[in-house]
Amino acid sequence: MRIDELDISTWAFSQDSNYYYSELRKKGSVHYISKNNTYLVTGYNTAIEVLNNHQIFSSSGEHSFDPILLNCDPPKHTTHRKILAGGEAPFSSKRIELFSNDITNIANGLISHLKSNSSFELMNDFAMPFSSLVILKLLGLNADYNKKLKKWTTTAVSSASIHNNKTAEENWQQLKPDLKRWISEAKQSKSPGGLNELIFHPYSQKNFNEDSIINLTKVLLLGGNETTPNLIASCLYRLLSNAQLKNKIKENRQLVNQLINETLRIDAPTQIIQRTCTQDYVLDNSLIPKNSLVSISIGAANMDPTVFENANEFELNRGGKILSFGYGPHYCIGAHLAKLETKIALNSLLNSFADIRLSRKDKLITHSHSSHVKAVEKLTLNCKQQAPPIKLSIIKQKAIKLIKNEQTSNGELPTYESYPSQHDVKKKNWHITQSSPFVHANILYSISTEKDLQKVFSKGVGFILQQKELGDTWRFWKISKGINNVPIDVDDTAICSLVLEKNNYNLNNKKTLHNNILKKGTIKTWIVPNKRLFLTNPLLCFKLILEKRHYRNSIKNNFLHPDDSELSVALNVISYLKESTQTTTAISNCIVLWEQRKISGDFYNNLMVTIFHIARAYKEGVVSLKKLVPEIVNDIEKNYQKLCFAELLLAALSLKYFEVKNELYDKIKTLILSITSEEDFKFHHFEYFTSKDRNYVAGSHCLTAAWFLELTSEWKD
Known part of the structure; x- marks a missing residue:
């Protein structure tokens, strides 16, 4: 494979990125991808070096998706983060654990409508509405917004949006008026917690204007509505396509946490995150010029064979720190919520359907066209007891x-x-x-x-x-x-x-x-x-x-x-x-x-x-x-x-x-x-x-x- 011919925005790359990463890894851990005008980082240790050095590799950029969290560097980022996840803030571990009963009720409510089915499509019938309803409830927003939210988030993580700022902006402008209205409704309700807790926080009142609040809400909705459904689907695919693994989990549900962690490594929902190089810098013997776009491949770093032995194998008892939720100051604030949601979803589905299994009539799992997100498009499951053989x-x-x-x-x-x-x-x-x-x-x-x-x-x-x-x-x-x-x-x-x-x-x-x-x-x-x-x-x-x-x-x-x-x-x-x-x-x-x-x-x-x-x-x-x-x-x-x-x-x-x-x-x-x-x-x-x-x-x-x-x-x- 010639690097000058590689285009990470293509459908082919999104469907088989591990092949391309394995080929790139043979040639080093930093690669200039001319067709995308970016330096692609594929090595684990090199990725950590970039993620841990916000002074050289800045999250700020010309096209800021979110100037409050994603596209903001310390020390401002540190303060903003505390409002969301520090102490007993809405996304802190303490508060998220208190929310587990609500999450379980949402899961069981969706499952109750599926029990009479012989099969269901996981993403549309469960995972997407489940994650939408959880994040909407956490933010105190109306549950009826989940369909509109689903449509926007799917488009937002597509390669068409990621590699074309005009497309991304057009899609965002379609949702923005609705989001403004949702925030306004939340303010008027004056209900405690949720989005109002963020809006009426003293620091927010002093430092955030309306656009800041809109951008912050946007990134919380996207993260909560896109990452978790893909993680749930990938976990179920890994579980149900391995009879030995399925039996282990059935016998010992404590292993669900390890299932989630290993799935996060091998099928990281977020595949690529980006930084801007603020000065000329030599990274693993490669010169990165000032103002260059650097793309850190979480998917490739998690599969680095120098860090993870038998990296292509799915192993429950694997050690090592994965990068699926980032590293350093930008470690994902929603990590605990995503893991808890996934754990509850998996246990609820396994409890409700004793003979849940993959539908093998057609392609088992399909992924959307996205270089930056491992977005599951379709995963059909059979849930009725296996019928006796037909002649x-x-x-x-x-x-x-x-x-x-x-x-x-x-x-x-x-x-x-x-x-x-x-x-x-x-x-x-x-x-x-x-x-x-x-x-x-x-x-x-x-x-x-x-x-x-x-x-x-x-x-x-x-x-x-x-x-x-x-x-x-x-x-x-x-x-x-x-x-x-x-x-x-x-x-x-x-x-x-x-x-x-x-x-x-x-x-x-x-x-x-x-x-x-x-x-x-x-x-x-x-x-x-x-x-x-x-x-x-x-x-x-x-x-x-x-x-x-x-x-x-x-x-x-x-x-x-x-x-x-x-x-x-x-x-x-x-x-x-x-x-x-x-x-x-x-x-x-x-x-x-x-x-x-x-x-x-x-x-x-x-x-x-x-x-x-x-x-x-x-x-x-x-x-x-x-x-x-x-x-x-x-x-x-x-x-x-x-x-x-x-x-x-x-x-x-x-x-x-x-x-x-x-x-x-x-x-x-x-x-x-x-x-x-x-x-x-x-x-x-x-x-x-x-x-x-x-x-x-x-x-x-x-x-x-x-x-x-x-x-x-x-x-x-």
Whole structure:
């Protein structure tokens, strides 16, 4: 990864920041990120040096979000802090503990409305309203304000607001009139405690004007309404995706505090905080010029392997001071409240739902687009007692019916697409994209032996042949007026060819694919005009020269690069080309790439997908991959409890291809069957393929159904 290409405001960074931090850490603890004009601090000790030195690294800045607390330095900050958290002030530990009964009542009140449900979405149905109602009550504000508050806080922590002051200001101006009114109502009520205690404090009366009070209220509402819901969700995700951990906590609720602390370390709700460097300063051998913006990555510092042994592992009994609530004079005043809220929320949910568990039908957990906050967007939980298994034959018929109904008149099993980071298109959710042979061919591969789908298969083969281009090649979708045109590629060509060849079609394209294998074994993804191709297939080479203008914008927009190569694509190619002297270096390179686990920048960005491609290549005769089996089995064992339904299918299929029918296989089988017995079970779309910027994903519920049919072909009711 090149640092000059990194942009921390992107969707890709927000979805997989730990990968980027681990890569950056190899190159030091301070990095200038040119695209964001900031110095990013990733080391634990370096972060403490910055956070503890307010004279050099000031919280004040040109665009102050809150001049009272966040963007204020000692000694003023120290005085302001005492009003809020000193002695017996509203946010002091003493006062917060006295508030615990109110917090419990709020939690139980929300849960009472969920008890008749079979499932609920944690963020919308519990965590967000819970935190809003707690902070509103603590400040003495009307509980009815929680919906408006939720909308603003979600926007305030998005990358769009964090990296664009104009956007942040526009969003703030929408809430400001309401906040003024809320403060006015609080003043008029003259009720003791809460916001009035802060407003009518002698120091406040003397030193704070109306804007100061508004800004102070703003930061208290944001902190109370954003950090805690994310912490609650992350704790539940960690707890429910680990059966051993869940049993430990159930047996000993005293361990909830340790669960919260370790979740705070590994999933810090606040990921980045910022300072301004007041003079030229050398930080860990890097010169930080005066007035530079410094971004301290709490998320990276908490994962520093020089401080936390086995930093990537979730360990309840871990020592060491985490930085999740900051360090030094700006240690978060709401830390005690956030921990207490989370503890009460977790205990209340565990007390109310004896069989609470993750819904695995779809992606287990999703995060919003934010570089500075680990904001959970969705976490669905099942809360009714697990139903008895449904007959396997019934689920199989459901899968068969889905695939039959989806096939179009021209034989296509459509590809669906989604745009998770683009709100204008996101509303459409998953929808059919333009005709593509890629997902379609993968479906055919899995249903080729399903006797009830032979007509579908034959018709589907016809669609693949319709999409074939010069030289027996294929591409993701045909060239059109759209902006994301792509060249012919080895991935689509290989999977389409594999399906056809297994059904006795003769193709003449293997030399073309061999041409894309470089001397060191790298397989280039895109088939582009070059000397080797000209000597092999001059007509195809000439055609590709003429086509260059159609996908120039795709290269310009970083949708693709002519030199793209990646492990999962290479595995599909060798599945078709098989193991031979011509593919030996490519297979060796695949083994090296797997050992390095570098898939984060790839079009296939899912560990189970890559494992599945390795296993499929092995099944197709690439026996050299067998040496990876022990490592792969270990990876599946380590991760299977965190997998959604489609990923579990891929894990089990991989074990099946490798002929590993062990206890792990049986555990996954049991989990798969339990999911199919959940109320309203259906086959969901799965993010099989994604763009590099992660703004686009492609897949199909038919692909999920096809994997299910292939996996269960030998299972009995």
